[in-house]
Amino acid sequence: MTAMKRGGAAVVGVAESDLGIVGPHMTPVDLMAQATVRALDECGLALGDIDAVFAASAQVRFGPMMLAEYLGLNPRFLDGTQIGGSSFMSHLAHAVAAIELGLCEVALIAYGSTQRSVSRSAASPTDINPYETPFRPMMPASAYALAAARHMYQFGTTREQLADVAVAARQWALLNPVAWEKEPLTREQVLSSRMVSDPLTVRDCCLVLDGGGAMIVTSAARARDCGKRPIHVLGTGEAIGHGSISNMSDLTTTAAAISGPRAFTAAGVGPGDVDVALLYDAFTITPILFLEDLGFCAKGEGGAFVQDGGIAPNGRLAVNTNGGGLSYCHPGMYGLLAMIECVRQLRGECGARQIGRHDIAVAHGNGGVLSSQCTAIFGTPATL
Amino acid sequence: MAQPATTAPLETYLTHLARGELAFQRTPDGTPVFFPRLVAPRSGETDLQWHVSAGLGTVYSATTIHPKGEPSYNVSLIDMDEGFRLMSRVEGVDPHAVRIGMRVQVRIASDKDGTPLPLFDAIPQQQASS
Numbered sequence: 001m002t003a004m005k006r007g008g009a010a011v012v013g014v015a016e017s018d019l020g021i022v023g024p025h026m027t028p029v030d031l032m033a034q035a036t037v038r039a040l041d042e043c044g045l046a047l048g049d050i051d052a053v054f055a056a057s058a059q060v061r062f063g064p065m066m067l068a069e070y071l072g073l074n075p076r077f078l079d080g081t082q083i084g085g086s087s088f089m090s091h092l093a094h095a096v097a098a099i100e101l102g103l104c105e106v107a108l109i110a111y112g113s114t115q116r117s118v119s120r121s122a123a124s125p126t127d128i129n130p131y132e133t134p135f136r137p138m139m140p141a142s143a144y145a146l147a148a149a150r151h152m153y154q155f156g157t158t159r160e161q162l163a164d165v166a167v168a169a170r171q172w173a174l175l176n177p178v179a180w181e182k183e184p185l186t187r188e189q190v191l192s193s194r195m196v197s198d199p200l201t202v203r204d205c206c207l208v209l210d211g212g213g214a215m216i217v218t219s220a221a222r223a224r225d226c227g228k229r230p231i232h233v234l235g236t237g238e239a240i241g242h243g244s245i246s247n248m249s250d251l252t253t254t255a256a257a258i259s260g261p262r263a264f265t266a267a268g269v270g271p272g273d274v275d276v277a278l279l280y281d282a283f284t285i286t287p288i289l290f291l292e293d294l295g296f297c298a299k300g301e302g303g304a305f306v307q308d309g310g311i312a313p314n315g316r317l318a319v320n321t322n323g324g325g326l327s328y329c330h331p332g333m334y335g336l337l338a339m340i341e342c343v344r345q346l347r348g349e350c351g352a353r354q355i356g357r358h359d360i361a362v363a364h365g366n367g368g369v370l371s372s373q374c375t376a377i378f379g380t381p382a383t384l
Numbered sequence: 385m386a387q388p389a390t391t392a393p394l395e396t397y398l399t400h401l402a403r404g405e406l407a408f409q410r411t412p413d414g415t416p417v418f419f420p421r422l423v424a425p426r427s428g429e430t431d432l433q434w435h436v437s438a439g440l441g442t443v444y445s446a447t448t449i450h451p452k453g454e455p456s457y458n459v460s461l462i463d464m465d466e467g468f469r470l471m472s473r474v475e476g477v478d479p480h481a482v483r484i485g486m487r488v489q490v491r492i493a494s495d496k497d498g499t500p501l502p503l504f505d506a507i508p509q510q511q512a513s514s
Contacts, residue, residue, distance in 0.1 A: 131419045135472055136459070136473075137459045138451070150445040198448035246471040251461075
């Protein structure tokens with residue numbers, strides 16, 4: 001089997017669409033298109049250069065089709081993989097492979113959601129599961145609450161440690177001009193906020209906002225001629241653990257324990273080489289699980305890792321420097337926004353929240369109820 | 385009217401529930417399977433056998449759900465003694481009193497629309513230890 005060439009493809013353009021509240025008449029595909037032209041602008045490419053379309057949205061059943069129609073594209077490679085918030089890391093993995101095989105040269109990955117403006121129930125109807133739905137779990141929060149409760153039981157993780165994930169996200173968000181949240185948040189405020197699904201309060205849950213993004217990926221050779229410093233894809237890994245939470249065999253270990261090593265092996269680096277990690281924070285328990293499963297700490301030690309500012313600015317590891325799904329933006333499937341932040345950090349464009357050494361970044365995506373796990377590792381040209 | 389060629393696994397499951405039974409499947413080598421399927425995961429076997437659970441299990445994880453303006457309630461994952469897991473609610477106790485590791489027993493109740501539903505009751509501790 002031929003392995004993909006490490007760094008053979010690179011990200012040359014990234015952009016968010018408008019974020020926050022876009023109004024009820026804006027469509028998800030409007031946001032995809034808006035982000036696409038912004039991403040093209042920063043790399044000097046045009047719509048006509050795009051020959052592969054990757055898109056997903058909970059509100060658009062046939063993403064690549066609708067986006068190609070909107071933008072008048074005639075792509076020769078299409079991928080509408082829909083596995084929730086990790087879809088876009090999966091798209092990236094497939095785009096890199098397709099570029100490597102010569103099936104396409106310039107790939108567009110796009111996302112758009114108007115869930116805040118049309119309401120979350122209208123944006124993502126809950127799947128009916130005859131073995132779960134009758135018991136009235138509050139999905140997806142209850143699935144993550146069950147995982148958090150089990151993690152607390154098995155490893156002594158505390159609600160204070162969960163709260164510290166939200167506090168760290170808020171501290172980063174205050175350094176990001178486009179983050180939704182603008183006020184400081186304390187551990188006490190998290191602990192005393194309204195309980196949603198025990199042990200998770202409303203402050204342990206991600207934001208419900210509109211938003212979207214786009215990413216342009218091309219071959220390393222072509223990337224050299226684009227406007228920005230290319231950010232290379234060093235490795236990717238995909239894994240699926242289950243679909244429904246009642247079928248997750250061990251609630252304290254996700255399939256990130258599989259996707260992570262796949263990505264790190266491909267990249268030829270380890271967790272200790274990572275300068276910044278964007279770990280999907282749908283709920284405060286998820287970065288704790290992913291720190292463990294990706295190998296930043298041992299299983300069961302994620303709570304201690306995040307405690308007292310461990311992942312806040314000037315902490316032991318820069319995590320979710322954009323403010324994350326908890327405090328920056330969560331339009332429902334946040335993975336693309338996590339990858340955009342990785343690229344900007346590695347370019348050194350992040351202003352007040354810019355980390356010091358910035359050579360290697362990890363974006364880890366989560367989809368469903370801890371179900372699909374996809375890891376992408378990025379590096380500057382110096383890491384090749 | 386033409387009959388379906390195959391009985392849906394959910395239909396067999398619901399038929400058992402209507403009789404007051406919590407049913408699950410086993411593969412030929414005895415591995416428990418839940419949710420019920422036509423095809424066994426991994427092996428691909430199609431000769432899954434139905435069994436009725438003795439109804440005893442242990443809470444694997446639990447959450448108390450707090451809907452706005454409504455009473456809170458428990459949702460749990462229950463590990464059955466036969467080796468399969470299902471989602472359910474432990475009722476008859478304060479939802480916050482439901483603990484991981486608690487022994488529970490199934491009780492087939494009815495949902496609001498009359499659909500039979502496997503719920504659980506806590507087994508008093510002295511009984512659990514006997």
